[in-house]
Amino acid sequence: MKVTRLSSKGQIIIPKALRAAHNWEAGQEFTAVDVGDGILLKPKKPFPEKTLAQVAGCLKYRGQPKSLDEIEDAIRQGVMEQWHDRVDTRE
Incomplete structure (x- = not known):
């Protein structure tokens, strides 16, 4: 732990x-979140958050629409x- x-x-x-580990350079913007006994600094995202409705349809899908059951199965x-891959790497 570093002291500042x-x-x-x-x-x-x-x-x-810490700056090097996170690839933060001069000018990096952060949001400061009050967490009660301190603050949490989070790097500001390069794009504003969007809702699904705002981005739905931006990627074109060619083919038959999938049913909710097919999506859940996938x-x-x-x-x-x-x-399965995680279990195999632990053995």
Whole structure:
């Protein structure tokens, strides 16, 4: 754990090792979140958050629309494959 200090101008220096580990450079913007006994600094996302309705249709799909059951089956299969791969790497 690194120790840093609040300046008279309200600035805090993020230690170089942490900046390097997260690829943060001068000018990086953060949001400050009050978490009760401290704050959480989160790097600001390059694009504003969008809702599904705002982005639905931006990627064209050619083919028969999938049913909700087909989508859920595909998700279930993907989860099982990831779980299986994780178990195999631990053995």
